[in-house]
Amino acid sequence: ANIFIEKKEAHDLFPHQRVFTNETVRFKKPHPEVYDRAFASLGLEDAQRRATLGVEDDPKGVKSVVGASLFSVAITTRFSRDHLMSLDVPPAVVGHSYAELGEIFKLPRQL
Numbered sequence: 001a002n003i004f005i006e007k008k009e010a011h012d013l014f015p016h017q018r019v020f021t022n023e024t025v026r027f028k029k030p031h032p033e034v035y036d037r038a039f040a041s042l043g044l045e046d047a048q049r050r051a052t053l054g055v056e057d058d059p060k061g062v063k064s065v066v067g068a069s070l071f072s073v074a075i076t077t078r079f080s081r082d083h084l085m086s087l088d089v090p091p092a093v094v095g096h097s098y099a100e101l102g103e104i105f106k107l108p109r110q111l
Helices: 002-007 033-042 048-049 059-067 081-085 098-104
Strands: 053-055 071-075 093-095
Touching: 002 071, 033 059, 053 059, 059 071, 059 081, 071 098, 093 098
Parallel strands: 053 071, 071 093
Antiparallel strands: none
C-alpha cells in the first residue's frame, strides 16, 4: 500500500495515520481490527459506523467490514456477485466496478 501511495503521489488522499496494512495490525482479516482502527482514525462517534462504507473484493474482507459494524460494500474484481452474496453474512451492496458503485451511491463523476 505504501509503495502504491508513493508512486501515485497520493499522500494527501491517504494520510499515513489512516493507512493500515498487514504489517501494522495484530490480527489479519477476517478479524475486524483493521476496520476498527481505520474507523477510529476518522474521529467519528460509534453511531456513525453504519453510515461508514467498508469496500472489499474478498470474502475475508467482507467479513472484516461486517465484524466492524460498518456498511459493507463489495466489488467483483476477484469473486462473482453470486459468490459474494452467498456468504454467511453477505455485503449490503455489490458492484462490478467503482464506476457502478458510484452510480449506485449517486456520487458525482469527479470529486
